[in-house]
Amino acid sequence: MVTDGLREEVLAANLALPAYGLVTLTWGNASGVDRERGVIAIKPSGVSYDVMTAEDIVLVDLDGNVVEGRRRPSTDTPSHVALYRAFEEIGGVVHTHSTFATSWAQSQREIPLLGTTHADLSPHPIPVTRALSAAEVDEDYEAATGESLVEAVGERGPLEVPCVLARGHAPFGWARTPAAAVEIAVTLEEVARMALLSTQLHPGVVPLDPVLREKHYQRKHGPHAYYGQS
Amino acid sequence: MVTDGLREEVLAANLALPAYGLVTLTWGNASGVDRERGVIAIKPSGVSYDVMTAEDIVLVDLDGNVVEGRRRPSTDTPSHVALYRAFEEIGGVVHTHSTFATSWAQSQREIPLLGTTHADLSPHPIPVTRALSAAEVDEDYEAATGESLVEAVGERGPLEVPCVLARGHAPFGWARTPAAAVEIAVTLEEVARMALLSTQLHPGVVPLDPVLREKHYQRKHGPHAYYGQS
Amino acid sequence: MVTDGLREEVLAANLALPAYGLVTLTWGNASGVDRERGVIAIKPSGVSYDVMTAEDIVLVDLDGNVVEGRRRPSTDTPSHVALYRAFEEIGGVVHTHSTFATSWAQSQREIPLLGTTHADLSPHPIPVTRALSAAEVDEDYEAATGESLVEAVGERGPLEVPCVLARGHAPFGWARTPAAAVEIAVTLEEVARMALLSTQLHPGVVPLDPVLREKHYQRKHGPHAYYGQS
Amino acid sequence: MVTDGLREEVLAANLALPAYGLVTLTWGNASGVDRERGVIAIKPSGVSYDVMTAEDIVLVDLDGNVVEGRRRPSTDTPSHVALYRAFEEIGGVVHTHSTFATSWAQSQREIPLLGTTHADLSPHPIPVTRALSAAEVDEDYEAATGESLVEAVGERGPLEVPCVLARGHAPFGWARTPAAAVEIAVTLEEVARMALLSTQLHPGVVPLDPVLREKHYQRKHGPHAYYGQS
Numbered sequence: 074m075v076t077d078g079l080r081e082e083v084l085a086a087n088l089a090l091p092a093y094g095l096v097t098l099t100w101g102n103a104s105g106v107d108r109e110r111g112v113i114a115i116k117p118s119g120v121s122y123d124v125m126t127a128e129d130i131v132l133v134d135l136d137g138n139v140v141e142g143r144r145r146p147s148t149d150t151p152s153h154v155a156l157y158r159a160f161e162e163i164g165g166v167v168h169t170h171s172t173f174a175t176s177w178a179q180s181q182r183e184i185p186l187l188g189t190t191h192a193d194l195s196p197h198p199i200p201v202t203r204a205l206s207a208a209e210v211d212e213d214y215e216a217a218t219g220e221s222l223v224e225a226v227g228e229r230g231p232l233e234v235p236c237v238l239a240r241g242h243a244p245f246g247w248a249r250t251p252a253a254a255v256e257i258a259v260t261l262e263e264v265a266r267m268a269l270l271s272t273q274l275h276p277g278v279v280p281l282d283p284v285l286r287e288k289h290y291q292r293k294h295g296p297h298a299y300y301g302q303s
Numbered sequence: 304m305v306t307d308g309l310r311e312e313v314l315a316a317n318l319a320l321p322a323y324g325l326v327t328l329t330w331g332n333a334s335g336v337d338r339e340r341g342v343i344a345i346k347p348s349g350v351s352y353d354v355m356t357a358e359d360i361v362l363v364d365l366d367g368n369v370v371e372g373r374r375r376p377s378t379d380t381p382s383h384v385a386l387y388r389a390f391e392e393i394g395g396v397v398h399t400h401s402t403f404a405t406s407w408a409q410s411q412r413e414i415p416l417l418g419t420t421h422a423d424l425s426p427h428p429i430p431v432t433r434a435l436s437a438a439e440v441d442e443d444y445e446a447a448t449g450e451s452l453v454e455a456v457g458e459r460g461p462l463e464v465p466c467v468l469a470r471g472h473a474p475f476g477w478a479r480t481p482a483a484a485v486e487i488a489v490t491l492e493e494v495a496r497m498a499l500l501s502t503q504l505h506p507g508v509v510p511l512d513p514v515l516r517e518k519h520y521q522r523k524h525g526p527h528a529y530y531g532q533s
Numbered sequence: 534m535v536t537d538g539l540r541e542e543v544l545a546a547n548l549a550l551p552a553y554g555l556v557t558l559t560w561g562n563a564s565g566v567d568r569e570r571g572v573i574a575i576k577p578s579g580v581s582y583d584v585m586t587a588e589d590i591v592l593v594d595l596d597g598n599v600v601e602g603r604r605r606p607s608t609d610t611p612s613h614v615a616l617y618r619a620f621e622e623i624g625g626v627v628h629t630h631s632t633f634a635t636s637w638a639q640s641q642r643e644i645p646l647l648g649t650t651h652a653d654l655s656p657h658p659i660p661v662t663r664a665l666s667a668a669e670v671d672e673d674y675e676a677a678t679g680e681s682l683v684e685a686v687g688e689r690g691p692l693e694v695p696c697v698l699a700r701g702h703a704p705f706g707w708a709r710t711p712a713a714a715v716e717i718a719v720t721l722e723e724v725a726r727m728a729l730l731s732t733q734l735h736p737g738v739v740p741l742d743p744v745l746r747e748k749h750y751q752r753k754h755g756p757h758a759y760y761g762q763s
Numbered sequence: 764m765v766t767d768g769l770r771e772e773v774l775a776a777n778l779a780l781p782a783y784g785l786v787t788l789t790w791g792n793a794s795g796v797d798r799e800r801g802v803i804a805i806k807p808s809g810v811s812y813d814v815m816t817a818e819d820i821v822l823v824d825l826d827g828n829v830v831e832g833r834r835r836p837s838t839d840t841p842s843h844v845a846l847y848r849a850f851e852e853i854g855g856v857v858h859t860h861s862t863f864a865t866s867w868a869q870s871q872r873e874i875p876l877l878g879t880t881h882a883d884l885s886p887h888p889i890p891v892t893r894a895l896s897a898a899e900v901d902e903d904y905e906a907a908t909g910e911s912l913v914e915a916v917g918e919r920g921p922l923e924v925p926c927v928l929a930r931g932h933a934p935f936g937w938a939r940t941p942a943a944a945v946e947i948a949v950t951l952e953e954v955a956r957m958a959l960l961s962t963q964l965h966p967g968v969v970p971l972d973p974v975l976r977e978k979h980y981q982r983k984h985g986p987h988a989y990y991g992q993s
Binding site for chain 2: 097118119120144145148170172173175176179180181182204205207210211241242272273
């Protein structure tokens, strides 16, 4: 197994999901890609996090075919594949049914940008995918989900829009590495929770001042970022 | 004690309830049935989960009479008995007062099917039992509760409707094994929580697209299911 | 120290409060009474739960005067004293600022009886004390708080009304022992939480059917109770 | 390193933030000042709490220039500096994005004084800062945030107003020591949570009776305070 490093990284990302309280039972999945080798490592379908080891992580190619592994890969694998094919910049994808982000997805509402915590994540509302057609659901549902996520990101790109709510379903997030994608999922859940509470406190709450929004996004992610140690 | 295996399985299911945060103090109970022997193993009434052992689990027959055990069985035993008698397919029953499912039961509203998490559990709203008559409450309350749960399931069967809210009271769930019934209770609580939050975000929220609902239910439970490892 | 047993019991009750998530920092206090000796054991004021030992528990008489102990007793001692003097049946008192019960107290609303979980605790709504006059607050605030709690219980007695919300302040609960008073506080908090959620789900939610309410209260607390092992 | 004591104290305050559930990932920061030496010790920017040691804590002077430390100080350092310069009475500052306080900040509403828990913290509503101008955000954002916090405190002083919500952003709190500032942040979060829940229960909820408000504030903080052991 020459790609052990990737498997270990993806295992760690998957195990971080219950540790952060983002998943219940076996729900959710994390993956990572090794673009040089053209392989994606992903969680096996329906396996308990308690007993999961690096050997359970499945390797698939960028067409979603299993390359190595004794397990069946996550049923959501075609959604991950669609994201990796569309977005060269990303190296990790996380899907959860985390409580608050999923509640926004179920309410079929984008998450408005109400505070600096959100602006530290993205300078845009968190979008919701369009509804899938009956044909898309019947024919290749998980791939169509992936395509609808890519459409929702659009021209802004996957780093400015690092997560999207699949309509009626739940969130997907991505970043340069699996570990960074986990941080996107953690941040999204907290942003979703505070947006819900802020909306309850003030149903007519207005979006954050755009000047403040840009300041926070740029100080963390812009060309002259000064947050962190690097 | 020839049925130790069943007692251990039922003990484990009971101990899982506080571990999953579904019960407070001594509330809640889990049971399992051995249909060949015609015995149900169930939690003793009002015993602390901290000190419960397999010896505390009580065995009753399918008329609810104690067969073996030094404890008094759960006061809810007649409700469990009614479920096992009505539904041949089930091998485990769980009753909790979990926060969100109980809040729906108290509000006397069925839980609408708002997302794919719910569709992974059941393709139907989670029903609420009819009100019991004064005579039913006075004469054989716990058996009448069981009958009202069976009525709420109706023709659809206990696998498509794996849980019901007892009106003004709290949820009951069931499955092929006690451990699987615990997973039903865990999933129901999260579904109930997200349905409440989605309703708060969008009071006019519409049920999930039926095409998506069927896709999710069938990919996990249908004849051509492809979720999990089997 | 001849009353070590009482001190240990009261220490255990106090330490149970953070363990059950009912208190923040040093808030809250539990006490117990030894009626033969005429002494109350109570938490010291403002001492951290992390370092509290039996020696920190203060003994006061039924006039609230310190009898033994190196610490200053809880500022709420006169409220506890008023409860012990009014209610011969009780042996333990618990006061917390637990989140949901306190939110009802702040909203100055009694907690309606919406489900069987509440009926297992009491057959009545959880009352709120009357407003105190400026003179009462100025002259002997904590004793007046105790008197207003006693008034809110009224003719129904402290076992049927085992807890009351001090208006604008927080809950007090009591029972035959300090440990049982802790269980009252735990149950009240969960009842308060589910009543809030049920009200959100259905603002016009109606109280539980009185037949069901009596059934649940009597099966646990009535002369023919059949819940538990005794 | 002659100021090790201060670094250790500030490290402990920072580590208390995740322990109390007030921060997610690397968000939030605590600082302390040694007024004799004229140095502030503060958390490094974007460092994980899991691996933080006293050596990571950065020392800056009261103009915000780094005096000692191998790390870049928190991006919020100029906000802390502004607070220490304006308020001689304070020795510690804590900034978090704690869920409920941040939700009030995002809703751009002050937290009304609804109960005695709030009155034990401050006799005033928790204010929200004014909006910053585009010029303030562009030129010296973090210092302007600090100035707006100072303005929101106003004549009442930093001990009567021990915390403020930065509009659209999140809370800041302060006290005589870093450890006491952590307690302010913990208390504020619980006050914010209960104020939100009380508002949900009773949208027209009225502020606490001023007599009761003064009684609680004075018994804990006034010249004749009788809460605690000193």
